Amino acid sequence: MSLVQPAAAPEAISPLREAWIVYRRNRPAMFGTLLLAVIVAFVLYGTFLYAGDPYEIVWAPQTPPGTEASVPLGTDYLGRDMLRGLLKGGGPTLSVGAAAAIITLLIGVSLGGIAGYFGGWLDDLLMRVTEFFQVLPALLFAMVVITLFSPSPITTAIAIGVVLWPQTARLTRAEFLKIRELEYVTAARSIGARNGRIMWRVILPNALPPLIVSATLTVGVAVLFQAGLSFLGLDDPNTMSWGLMIGTNRQYVLDAWWPVTLPGVAIFLTVFAVSLVGDGLNDAFNPKLRER
Amino acid sequence: MGSIAYIARRLVYGVILLIGVLVLNFFLIHAAPGDPAETIAGAMGGATAEMMADIRAAYGLDKPLLTQLAIYLGRVAHGDFGMSYYFDQPVISLIAARVGPTVLLVLAAQLIAITLGVAMGVLAARKPQGLMSGFVAVVSTIGYAAPVFWTGILLIILFASIIPIFPVSGMTGARFSGGSAAYVVEVLYHLALPAFTLAIIFLAQYSRLSRASMIDVLGADYVRTARAKGLGEGKVVFKHALRNAVLPIITVAGIQFGNLISGALLVESVFNWPGMGRLAFDSVLRRDYPMLLGILFFAALMVVVANLLTDLSYRIADPRIRTGGR
Amino acid sequence: MAGPLLSIRDLKVEFATRNGPVTALDGISLDLMPGETLGVVGESGCGKSITALAAMGLIPDPPGRVAGGSILFDGEDITHADAARLRSLRGTEISMIFQEPMTSLNPVFTAGDQIAEAIMLHQKAGRAEAGRMAVELLRTVGIPEPERRARSYPHELSGGMRQRVMIAMAISCRPRVLIADEPTTALDVTVQAQIFDLMRDIQQEFGVAIMLISHDMGAIAEMADQVAVMYAGRVVETGSADAILDDPLHPYTRALIGCIPVLGKAAGLEGRMPPLAEIPGIVPPLHLLGRGCAFADRCPLAFDRCRAERPVLEGRPHRVACFAAEMEAA
Numbered sequence: 010m011s012l013v014q015p016a017a018a019p020e021a022i023s024p025l026r027e028a029w030i031v032y033r034r035n036r037p038a039m040f041g042t043l044l045l046a047v048i049v050a051f052v053l054y055g056t057f058l059y060a061g062d063p064y065e066i067v068w069a070p071q072t073p074p075g076t077e078a079s080v081p082l083g084t085d086y087l088g089r090d091m092l093r094g095l096l097k098g099g100g101p102t103l104s105v106g107a108a109a110a111i112i113t114l115l116i117g118v119s120l121g122g123i124a125g126y127f128g129g130w131l132d133d134l135l136m137r138v139t140e141f142f143q144v145l146p147a148l149l150f151a152m153v154v155i156t157l158f159s160p161s162p163i164t165t166a167i168a169i170g171v172v173l174w175p176q177t178a179r180l181t182r183a184e185f186l187k188i189r190e191l192e193y194v195t196a197a198r199s200i201g202a203r204n205g206r207i208m209w210r211v212i213l214p215n216a217l218p219p220l221i222v223s224a225t226l227t228v229g230v231a232v233l234f235q236a237g238l239s240f241l242g243l244d245d246p247n248t249m250s251w252g253l254m255i256g257t258n259r260q261y262v263l264d265a266w267w268p269v270t271l272p273g274v275a276i277f278l279t280v281f282a283v284s285l286v287g288d289g290l291n292d293a294f295n296p297k298l299r300e301r
Numbered sequence: 302m303g304s305i306a307y308i309a310r311r312l313v314y315g316v317i318l319l320i321g322v323l324v325l326n327f328f329l330i331h332a333a334p335g336d337p338a339e340t341i342a343g344a345m346g347g348a349t350a351e352m353m354a355d356i357r358a359a360y361g362l363d364k365p366l367l368t369q370l371a372i373y374l375g376r377v378a379h380g381d382f383g384m385s386y387y388f389d390q391p392v393i394s395l396i397a398a399r400v401g402p403t404v405l406l407v408l409a410a411q412l413i414a415i416t417l418g419v420a421m422g423v424l425a426a427r428k429p430q431g432l433m434s435g436f437v438a439v440v441s442t443i444g445y446a447a448p449v450f451w452t453g454i455l456l457i458i459l460f461a462s463i464i465p466i467f468p469v470s471g472m473t474g475a476r477f478s479g480g481s482a483a484y485v486v487e488v489l490y491h492l493a494l495p496a497f498t499l500a501i502i503f504l505a506q507y508s509r510l511s512r513a514s515m516i517d518v519l520g521a522d523y524v525r526t527a528r529a530k531g532l533g534e535g536k537v538v539f540k541h542a543l544r545n546a547v548l549p550i551i552t553v554a555g556i557q558f559g560n561l562i563s564g565a566l567l568v569e570s571v572f573n574w575p576g577m578g579r580l581a582f583d584s585v586l587r588r589d590y591p592m593l594l595g596i597l598f599f600a601a602l603m604v605v606v607a608n609l610l611t612d613l614s615y616r617i618a619d620p621r622i623r624t625g626g627r
Numbered sequence: 628m629a630g631p632l633l634s635i636r637d638l639k640v641e642f643a644t645r646n647g648p649v650t651a652l653d654g655i656s657l658d659l660m661p662g663e664t665l666g667v668v669g670e671s672g673c674g675k676s677i678t679a680l681a682a683m684g685l686i687p688d689p690p691g692r693v694a695g696g697s698i699l700f701d702g703e704d705i706t707h708a709d710a711a712r713l714r715s716l717r718g719t720e721i722s723m724i725f726q727e728p729m730t731s732l733n734p735v736f737t738a739g740d741q742i743a744e745a746i747m748l749h750q751k752a753g754r755a756e757a758g759r760m761a762v763e764l765l766r767t768v769g770i771p772e773p774e775r776r777a778r779s780y781p782h783e784l785s786g787g788m789r790q791r792v793m794i795a796m797a798i799s800c801r802p803r804v805l806i807a808d809e810p811t812t813a814l815d816v817t818v819q820a821q822i823f824d825l826m827r828d829i830q831q832e833f834g835v836a837i838m839l840i841s842h843d844m845g846a847i848a849e850m851a852d853q854v855a856v857m858y859a860g861r862v863v864e865t866g867s868a869d870a871i872l873d874d875p876l877h878p879y880t881r882a883l884i885g886c887i888p889v890l891g892k893a894a895g896l897e898g899r900m901p902p903l904a905e906i907p908g909i910v911p912p913l914h915l916l917g918r919g920c921a922f923a924d925r926c927p928l929a930f931d932r933c934r935a936e937r938p939v940l941e942g943r944p945h946r947v948a949c950f951a952a953e954m955e956a957a
Contacts, residue, residue: 141321146600148563153593156585157333236448237567259454266458273451280446522730529683530745531717544735620780
C-alpha cells in the first residue's frame with residue numbers, strides 16, 4: 010500500500026520545449042521545415058556545385074528542360090542557363106524577403122509596443138497612423154518609395170518593410186495591452202523597473218509566440234512582394250531574382266513555358282514552405298486551437 | 302438613430318486620411334534626393350530651363366516648406382494634381398480615363414472571390430472532413446503561396462494554347478464608354494481571365510473564412526430553432542445560417558480592398574489591362590512623380606470609399622450594430 | 628382514457644467519440660399524456676436535453692444516433708421516419724422552446740419574421756397574413772405593443788420577452804406537444820414565474836401537452852402532473868408529481884427535492900436555485916459507468932449490491948430503480 014514514494018513529479022517542461030514537441034508531431038509543419046531547408050541549402054550552396062554567370066548566353070535560346078545535358082533545366086529566351094538563374098536568383102528573393110520581414114518586425118513591434126504599453130493619446134495617435142498606412146495600397150506605395158530612392162535590394166527591403174508593418178503593429182499592440190495588466194508586470198513595476206525594461210524585458214518575451222508566427226508569415230508575404238516588384242522590373246535589373254526571370258521571359262511565354270513556370274514554382278514552394286512552418290508554429294503555440 | 306451621425310463621422314475621418322495622403326505625397330517629393338523641381342519634371346532629360354522655372358513658380362518652391370505645402374493642398378482642392386510631363390497632360394484627366402477599368406477589375410474580382418469563396422466554404426462546412434474541405438485547403442494554399450502574376454501567366458498559357466476560349470489580352474481600347482450590348486459582352490469577355498486571376502488570391506481567404514464561420518454558425522442555437530420549426534435543410538443553411546455566417550466575410554472583404562488594388566497592379570500588367578496599374582507602371586519607368594503620386598492618392602481614395610461602403614453594408618447586414626449603437 | 632400522445636420506449640442513444648461510442652440514453656421510457664405536463668428532472672449531463680432532441684428527431688447525426696428503442700407520436704413510430712415526415716411534424720405537431728432565448732433566436736431577423744416564417748411554412752399563409760398572425764401571437768403571449776415588437780430584433784428585447792417570442796413561435800401552428808428545455812433557467816426569478824404562468828395559460832387554452840425539462844425540482848413541482856427523474860442516461864424514478872414530491876423513493880430524488888430553495892411563495896426573491904451543492908460529487912462521465920448503479924458513488928445509502936448490479940424500475944404507478952428503496956419498502 011505504500012507506493013507513496015514522492016512520485017516523480019511530472020517533469021516541468023518549458024513552454025518552448027512543449028511547443029517543439031507539438032511541432033515535431035505536426036507532419037505538414039515538419040514537411041514545410043524540410044522543404045524550406047532544402048530551398049535555402051540550394052540557394053546558399055547551389056552556386057558552388059553548379060557555378061556560372063546566370064547572365065551568360067550558353068546555349069540555343071529556349072532549349073526545353075531535359076533535352077540538353079549541359080543545361081538540365083533548359084535556357085531562356087536569350088539562351089541563358091535556367092538552372093544558374095534559379096540558383097543565383099534565390100539569393101536576393103530570400104534575403105530581401107527576410108530583411109523586409111525584420112524591418113517590418115522592428116517598426117511594427119516598436120510602434121505597436123509603445124501604443125499598447127502606454128495607451129492613452131499616444132495609443133490613439135499611433136493607431137491612427139497605422140490605419141493611415143493601411144489605406145495606402147501596399148504594392149503601389151512600395152513602388153513609389155522605390156522610384157523615389159534608386160532601386161537596389163536594400164531599397165526594396167526597406168520599401169516592403171515600410172508597407173507591411175501595420176499588421177505587426179496591431180498584433181503587438183493587442184498583445185501588450187493584454188499582458189501589461191498581468192500580475193508579473195505589476196510586480197516588475199512595483200520593484201521600480203523602468204518602462205523600457207518592463208516593455209522589452211518583461212512583456213516582449215511573453216508576447217513572442219504570436220509575434221514569431223506573424224513574423225514567419227510576413228517572410229512569405231515579403232518574398233511575394235519582392236517577386237512582384239522585380240517582376241515589374243522595379244528592382245535592380247542587375248540583380249538576378251526569380252521575379253525578374255518571370256518578368257523578362259513573360260513576353261515569350263507562348264513559345265516556351267519553362268522560363269516563366271520554373272521560377273514561379275520556386276517562389277510558390279518557398280512561400281508554401283514558409284506558410285506551413287507558420288501554421289505549424291501557430292498550432293504549436295496554441296494547442297487548444299487545433300481542433301478545427 | 303445614430304446612422305447619419307455615424308456616416309458623417311466616417312466621412313470626416315476619410316477626408317482626414319486623404320489629406321494625410323496628400324501631406325505624405327508632398328514630403329515624399331521633398332525627401333527624394335535631388336532638386337524637387339527636377340523630381341517633379343521627371344527624369345526624362347528634356348526639361349527645359351523654362352519648364353523648370355514654371356514648375357518652381359507653380360509649386361512655390363522658393364517659399365518656405367509649409368507655404369509650399371499650403372500651395373500644394375490648395376491646388377489639389379481645385380482638382381489640380383499637376384501635369385504629367387511625360388504624357389504632357391494633366392494628371393487628373395489621365396487618371397480619370399483609367400479609373401474605370403481598374404474599378405471594374407477590382408469589383409469583378411471581389412464579386413467572383415466572394416461568391417465562389419462563400420459557396421465553397423458553405424459546401425465544405427457541411428462536411429468538415431469531406432472532399433470540399435480538402436479542396437478549400439488546396440485552393441487556400443495556392444491562393445496564398447502562388448504569386449498572382451505567375452498564376453496569371455499560367456492561365457494565359459492554358460487559355461492561349463490549350464483551351465482558347467478566353468482572350469488573354471487586347472483590352473487596350475482605352476475608352477470604357479459606348480454602351481451597345483455587344484460592347485458590354487466584349488468587355489466582360491476580356492474581363493474574365495484577369496478578374497478570375499485576381500480573384501484566386503482572395504477566393505482562398507474567403508473560402509477558408511466562410512468555412513470556419515459556417516461551421517460555427519451551424520452549431521448555433523438559432524439554427525437548431527430553425528430546424529425545430531420544421532424548416533427544410535436548404536432554408537436552414539442558406540437563410541438562417543448563411544445570413545449570419547457572411548458577417549465576418551463583409552468585414553474581411555472591406556479590409557482586402559487595399560490588397561485587391563495592389564494585386565490589380567500586377568494583374569493589369571500581365572493582361573495589358575488599361576487601368577491605373579498600367580499607368581502606375583509606366584509612370585514608374587518614366588519617373589513621372591506627379592502622375593505616380595496622383596495615382597497613390599486616387600488609390601487611397603478608392604480604399605477609403607470602399608471601407609465606407611463596407612461599413613455601411615455591415616450595418617445593414619447586422620441589425621445589432623445598426624440599432625445597438627455601440 | 629386515451630393512450631399517450633408521445634411515448635418513448637426503451638430509447639437508446641449513442642454518441643461516437645474518439646474513445647468509441649458513448650451511451651447518452653440507456654433505455655429510457657417516458658409517456659406524455661394529452662393535455663398533461665410531464666416534468667423531466669435531473670442535473671445537467673443526465674440526458675434530459677438529448678431526450679428532448681430525440682423526440683424532435685434533432686439528434687445531431689453524426690456523431691449521435693438512435694441505437695435502439697422507439698419514439699411513438701400518437702401511435703405512429705417516428706423513430707426512423709424520413710426527414711420530410713419529421714419536418715412536417717416539427718412545428719406543427721411537436722414544438723420546442725429552448726433554454727437560451729438570446730441565442731435561440733436568429734439575431735438578424737425580426738421577431739415577427741421568425742414567427743411568421745413557421746406560419747407561412749406550415750399553414751400556407753401569405754406573407755402579410757402570416758405577419759398579422761404573428762402579431763396576434765405576440766399579443767397572446769402577453770407582449771405589450773405587439774405591432775411594434777414584431778418589428779424588433781432579438782437584441783432589442785428583454786430576456787423574458789425573447790422567451791415569450793420563442794413560445795409564440797412554438798405555438799404558432801397549434802402543436803399538440805410542446806417540449807420546453809429549461810425554458811426559464813436563463814431568466815430572473817420573477818420572469819420565471821411569469822413564463823410558467825404563460826405556459827399554464829397556453830396549456831389550458833390550446834390543450835397542449837408539455838414536456839418540461841429542468842434541473843430545478845421547484846419548477847417541476849410547480850408545473851408538472853407527472854415526473855420522471857433522470858440520472859446518467861436513465862430514468863431512476865417516475866410517477867405522479869404528488870407521489871414523487873411527497874414520497875420520494877430514490878435517494879437522488881430526495882437530494883434534488885432537498886435542493887428546492889426553501890422559499891415557499893413568501894420567502895422572497897432569493898430563490899435563484901443554488902447549484903446542487905448538497906449532493907456530493909458530480910454526474911459521472913457516461914463512458915466511465917461501471918456495472919452498478921450510476922448513483923452509487925454519490926449515494927449515502929449505497930451498499931455492496933448497488934456497485935455490483937444495476938437496479939431497474941420497479942413498482943406501479945410510482946416506479947423507482949433503487950435497491951435501498953426496495954429494502955425500505957420490504
